[in-house]
Structure formats: C-alpha cells, structure tokens
Amino acid sequence: MKIVCDRATLTRGVQVASGVVAQKSPKPALGCIKLEARKERMTLLATDLEVGIRVELDKMEVQQTGDGLVPADRLHGILRELEADTITITSTEHETEIVAPGARFKVLGDNPADFPLVPEFPASGAFTVEADDLVGLIQRTLFATAKENTRYALNGVLWEVDGGNVTLVATDGRRLSLVKGKCKDGPAEKKTAIVPSKAMALIEHCLADVAEAKGPVRIVMGEKDILLESPPADGGKRIAYSRLVDGHFPKYDDVIPKDFDRKATLGTQAFLAAVRKAALLTNEESRGVSLKFAGQELMVTSRTPEMGEAEIRMPVEYAGEPLDVGFNPQYLLDAAKVVDAETFTFSFKGPNKPGVITEGRLFTHVLMPVSVV
Amino acid sequence: MQPPRRNSTQSPAAPPAIFLVDIDAFFAQVEQILRPELAGRPVVVGGLVTDRSVVASASYEARARGVKTAMPIAQAHRICPDAAFLRGNFHAYARFSEAMMDLCRRYTPLVEAVSLDEAYLNVTGCRRLFQAQGVVSSAADPWPLEAAEHLKRTIRRELGLAVTIGVGTSRLVAKIACDYAKPSGIAWIHPGREERFLAPLPLAELPGIGPKTAERLARYNLRQIGDLARIPAALVAGHFGPAGEALAARARGCDPTPVDPDPGGPKSISRQATFQANLIDRGPMKAMLYYLLERACRQLRGAGLLARTVTVKVRYADFRTEARGRSLPTFSDHDDDFWPVASALFNKVHTRRVGVRLVGVALGHFAPAGRQLDLFGERRYERRSRLYRAIDGLRRRFGFSVLVTGRAIELLATHDRDEHGFRLRTACLSR
Numbered sequence: 001m002k003i004v005c006d007r008a009t010l011t012r013g014v015q016v017a018s019g020v021v022a023q024k025s026p027k028p029a030l031g032c033i034k035l036e037a038r039k040e041r042m043t044l045l046a047t048d049l050e051v052g053i054r055v056e057l058d059k060m061e062v063q064q065t066g067d068g069l070v071p072a073d074r075l076h077g078i079l080r081e082l083e084a085d086t087i088t089i090t091s092t093e094h095e096t097e098i099v100a101p102g103a104r105f106k107v108l109g110d111n112p113a114d115f116p117l118v119p120e121f122p123a124s125g126a127f128t129v130e131a132d133d134l135v136g137l138i139q140r141t142l143f144a145t146a147k148e149n150t151r152y153a154l155n156g157v158l159w160e161v162d163g164g165n166v167t168l169v170a171t172d173g174r175r176l177s178l179v180k181g182k183c184k185d186g187p188a189e190k191k192t193a194i195v196p197s198k199a200m201a202l203i204e205h206c207l208a209d210v211a212e213a214k215g216p217v218r219i220v221m222g223e224k225d226i227l228l229e230s231p232p233a234d235g236g237k238r239i240a241y242s243r244l245v246d247g248h249f250p251k252y253d254d255v256i257p258k259d260f261d262r263k264a265t266l267g268t269q270a271f272l273a274a275v276r277k278a279a280l281l282t283n284e285e286s287r288g289v290s291l292k293f294a295g296q297e298l299m300v301t302s303r304t305p306e307m308g309e310a311e312i313r314m315p316v317e318y319a320g321e322p323l324d325v326g327f328n329p330q331y332l333l334d335a336a337k338v339v340d341a342e343t344f345t346f347s348f349k350g351p352n353k354p355g356v357i358t359e360g361r362l363f364t365h366v367l368m369p370v371s372v373v
Numbered sequence: 374m375q376p377p378r379r380n381s382t383q384s385p386a387a388p389p390a391i392f393l394v395d396i397d398a399f400f401a402q403v404e405q406i407l408r409p410e411l412a413g414r415p416v417v418v419g420g421l422v423t424d425r426s427v428v429a430s431a432s433y434e435a436r437a438r439g440v441k442t443a444m445p446i447a448q449a450h451r452i453c454p455d456a457a458f459l460r461g462n463f464h465a466y467a468r469f470s471e472a473m474m475d476l477c478r479r480y481t482p483l484v485e486a487v488s489l490d491e492a493y494l495n496v497t498g499c500r501r502l503f504q505a506q507g508v509v510s511s512a513a514d515p516w517p518l519e520a521a522e523h524l525k526r527t528i529r530r531e532l533g534l535a536v537t538i539g540v541g542t543s544r545l546v547a548k549i550a551c552d553y554a555k556p557s558g559i560a561w562i563h564p565g566r567e568e569r570f571l572a573p574l575p576l577a578e579l580p581g582i583g584p585k586t587a588e589r590l591a592r593y594n595l596r597q598i599g600d601l602a603r604i605p606a607a608l609v610a611g612h613f614g615p616a617g618e619a620l621a622a623r624a625r626g627c628d629p630t631p632v633d634p635d636p637g638g639p640k641s642i643s644r645q646a647t648f649q650a651n652l653i654d655r656g657p658m659k660a661m662l663y664y665l666l667e668r669a670c671r672q673l674r675g676a677g678l679l680a681r682t683v684t685v686k687v688r689y690a691d692f693r694t695e696a697r698g699r700s701l702p703t704f705s706d707h708d709d710d711f712w713p714v715a716s717a718l719f720n721k722v723h724t725r726r727v728g729v730r731l732v733g734v735a736l737g738h739f740a741p742a743g744r745q746l747d748l749f750g751e752r753r754y755e756r757r758s759r760l761y762r763a764i765d766g767l768r769r770r771f772g773f774s775v776l777v778t779g780r781a782i783e784l785l786a787t788h789d790r791d792e793h794g795f796r797l798r799t800a801c802l803s804r
Contacts, residue, residue: 171748173747173748173749173750174745174747175748176748250749255748255749284740288745328745352746354746354748366748368747368748369746370744370746371744371745371746
C-alpha cells in the first residue's frame, strides 16, 4: 500500500477514529487504526468490537492499493509533530513507513488481516436526520446518561423513531432528558433502540468536528446494531457503527410529571451564573443548592458545614405558592447549559417532587431534587 | 503561635487549665462496685475462662500479676487463675460513664468525653467561680490542683469511682500527667514547667509517636522527649514534613487542640464481635456480620446521618486481620443498601483457610440526612424507610431482641439474648 496524503485532513480523520480505539485490550490489533487504500479512496477504520468507525478520505492519492495497521496513538503522535503539508505512507504486512521532507518513521504494527470487520453502510432501509439537528439532539441527552453501570440499562440513549419523528431519551435515575426532532423516511411502525453513550459521543464528534458537516445523516437501525453515515466532510463520509445496549429502558413516561402548580420563567444565562456562584460553596457532602422562589425573585443558596454559605438573587417570572427546593448544582448547570434559548421554564409540584425544565415543546428535562429532611 | 480559641481565657495572663479525668480500670472497677465481694480481688472483664475472647479491662490487682488489656482471656487465666472472669455488662458501664460526665459538667460546660472512661475539662479562668462555690480556698495559689482534688473526691463520694486526674496547660500535658499519676492519683504540671516534666520521659509516651516514628527517631539517638525538644523545630519539620512541626511543638508541651464539648459527631460507626470458637463456616460469620450491620445502621439512623462507605473486617485465629471498604453509589441509611456491598467485601476479605475469631463492620463518610431522590426507585425507598422506622420503633420499645432478621437467625443457635440483643463477647470502650 502506498498513498500520498494531505496531512491536515488525515490528522482530523485519525483524531475521529482514535476516539473509538480500545485503550486497554488484550488484542493489540484493536489498539490500531487500519488504513485501507482502494482505487477510488482511502478509508480509516477503528473498532473496539462494540463501536466501530469508517472514515473515508477522498483527497488522497492512492499510488498502490493495499492495507496497513498502525497503533493509533503512535500514528496520531507522528501526524501531530510533522509540519509538512503532504506526507507519504507505505505499508507492508507488519510495518508502516511514514515519510515527510526531512523525516522518516518506520512503525511496527500488526497484520492488517487480523483486524476485525467493521460493517459497511447498507444499501437500503435508511432514514435521515439533518446533521445539525442530530448534534442538538445528542447534546441535550448524552449528559444525562448514567456514568456508573450499576443502574438499569441506562448507559445509553433511547431512540424512538416513528414516521417523521425521532425522540431521544436519556436518564441516570436522578434526571431524565427527552428531546424531539424530525426525520425523513422513518419506519411506519415505531422502532426503538438503546445506543451506548460511547457511540453517541462518537457520532457527535463525527458531525461536530467538521464545520461544513451539513446535510442529512443517513441512519439504519437494526435489531442488534445501528449504523449512521454522515454527509460528506473533508471530501469523505464517516460511517459509525454500534451494537445496541441489550436491556429494557425504564418506562420514562411514568416519571415525567404532567401537572404543575408552580411555574417560573428564567433567563438562561442569568440562571447559569447564579447557580455557578452558589455552587462555589458546596461540596459532595452538602445538600446541593436550594432554590427559593417567592414573588418575582429567585434566591439560590448553598450552605456547607466548615466551608460557608452563599446567597444569590435574580429576578424571575413566577406564578404559584412560594417554594424552597434543593438540587445538585451540577445537574442544574448540565440542563441549563443545553438550553438553546434566552429563557426556559422550570415547573414544580412542590418540594421533594421532581422539577421540570422545558424549552419550547421539544426539550423536556426532569430533575429529582435533594430531599430536605 | 496558638490560633484563637473559642474557649480561651477571660484574661490573657491566666494560663490555660486543662484536666484529663480517667476512670481507673473502668469496667473492672464498676464490677467491683456492683459486686462488693470482688473488692480487692483480681477482676478481668472480657469473657469467661471458656470464652475465647480478649481482656477488655483488668483491675489493678490483676494488672499487678501481668494481665494486660487485649490479652487473650486464656493467657490471662494462665498467669492469674484466681481472678474473677466476667463477660461484662456494657449498659451498666454506660450508665456510670454518663453519670461521671454529668458530674464533670457541674464544674465547667467545656467537657469533652473522648471515650467512656476519659474526659477532658477546660477550667481555664474558673478560679473565681470555684472560689465562690467553695471548691477552692481563696488564698491558695495552686487552685487547679485543689479543684482537681475536689472533683476526685466528689466522684468518689457520689459514684464510688476512683479516678486519676492529670492537670496541665494543654490536652497533651494533661494526658501525659494523667498517665504518670495512675492509678488513683493527681498530677499537676505547673504552667511553665511542661518542658522540664516531659524531658526525661521516653518519646513513645508522646501521643502521636507510634513504634515506627519512635524507631526513626531512635536512629538519630533521640530517645527521650527532651532530646527532641532540644532540636530546632525547623529541623524536625524538614525531616518529618508538616507533621514534624506539630511533633516539635508537642515535644515542648504545646498542643493547640481545644477542648471541644461537641466534636461534631462521629467519623464512623463500627461494630465488631469475637466468636466463642473460631469459625470455619461462612454461614454463621455472615449471620453475625448482618447482625452487626443492623446495629450500626440503627445507630446511623438514630443519629440522623447517611453513610456512603462500608468496611468489613475479619480477624483470623492467628490474629492476622484483613479489612476492606467500598463506597456505595449514593448515601443511605438502609441495612439492605449496605448489605450486598458488605457481603461482597466479606467474600473478598475472607480468603484464608484459617479459623476466624472476629468479624466487624464499619460505616463511614457521613452526610447530614438529605438525599438525592431517585426517579424510579423513590416508592421502594419510601417503603423501606417506613419498614426500618417501624423496626427501630419496635426495638426501642420492646428491646432489640424482639425482632431477629432472617439473615441473622443462625445466631439463635449459638448466642444468648437479653433485651439489648445477642450477648456478644467483648464490650468496647469507644463511644
């Protein structure tokens, strides 16, 4: 295999693929990126067997077709240090040579034949979501997935696709994000899938990494896996593959409160600033920050033994009985950060009952409070 | 420089006056008071001769024969066969302790109980008060000594207990003075003479110096407290790090730790029990572990706290001890949140094919009751909270034994019960 490549494009591709590479795997091939040089294009492949990616790079000059397998961290490191615009990569079965003006690297790798198969995008059965919409959907849900894996099947994001609608839901058991979007050519009958958090982060990275990634993302949702194909970026498409989480997503509809007797409309930036200030005097042991709504004012307070206390006021539009409710400040920040509007509403049914953040009709975020005993 | 203290003196000239009151051979002495036929005889509390337990407390008559705290009962029996061996009555000890603390609080509100049988009193600046109360005579200059004598007499008269009191200008000096005056004595170190008093004592007597540190110091030929006090503090700090600075200060009798009547609650809650015979089977060990966990959780709920970590301890027949802890994903005060973790820890800790003599459990990393609520599990949590409230209520009213949980039921075959629960071998001095 021999290719002459544009270093900047290759580096971006390697960065995306590196996000998938298995960090500590007994199979050394999984720590590598596979380079596939074909007549029409070059492709970078990486997989940890759960999640896989194909990064197609069109602007490369393939001088000799073939495959190469290079440890991802070394390849990335070399590309980062080189200054030349154009570099030449030559691979044989067990080694890869990277040559730039004044520099030559010979990197020992594994046999490309040992690399597992990364599925290609199927020819039919796809529905589409606009790339920038999909990034928004992911950003509003991914943060709410469970970080520790002891709780339910919550290490992923639930997808529900139904005709022209796509709904994403994520929860870690203490908060829940639900966001609705549009799709084209969705299945007539509702389909659901739980996509692992790592794959969701990869998809976001694939799309957000390249500014000009506009256009439809094609998606095929199977029984056991999901494949997504990005619109052309850097002259090539990126295809993400992931196995689905095998498990039951909790009945999320039951825990989204439907009626409220207290409702606040808050300035997004002012609320973020107030919570950040109050959070300065909290730690893991404190009961979080408390939100006190009364009249047209919100007071955000915190109190931590042996540390101190904070009291931040901001004006709000508020309707209902006065309320005093406590929350983990990080949860408030996470949710308000993804609000893409100047204001949002925060609705309640009383202390020790969930609070609900909504932005328009499309974003709903349920937060469980910290109980004040 | 000492930091400003909450309970400092009213006049800057008056030196601090700190008492350490320590009840002599506490458990054994209480037994001698409750059973006069034991007076003057060697008494060992901790277990019967047939019990495989350790000495929790030995009367001075037994100590004279070489019996020491934490020595196996069997060994104590070999060297002192005519001693009275008792299992002890923890609840009687707790009542005596409470009565003594109350008595101390008549002298000053600044009473810090550090264990059942030890309390620090800060009586700085109490001279006029004591004069008015007739505790000290007006002319006497060594008023702290007089006050200590008065306190010792009062405790003896009202409770029958013999105590030792150390008096000094800091906790550290009071503590060492008390050790020096045992048993049944009073030692007062005059303000300004702390260094002279400490100098000839071996370094190991200084609280905070363990065998390791003592060995390190001995390598520099530092054997007495005075040897260390003569070395510039900066040099000690340079060698021992930040801890060295405190160490150098302590060698000179300085200890800025205030007497704190409310030291902010416990850092951990622990329970442990020695088995009557070494156990090989896991079944009864786990039953005991669960029972201990129940007791610890009850105290946790009683204190209005939530805990996050649980630690399990196993001591083998050869006294090798293994312990391991782990954190829960959230704070809790429910037995069955801790149990799966404690049970798994036990399986990891119990690895040797050697008999087990003791198991223990500890809860730690506390937070005030206030809890991140759960979206899906709230109803279940509420139900269990009601269950534990009901169990706690029943036990408060009818005694701990009114209810035995299934996981602890194996203990019924091997352990007697009284109103306070299963009768365990070793009572514990810590509060």
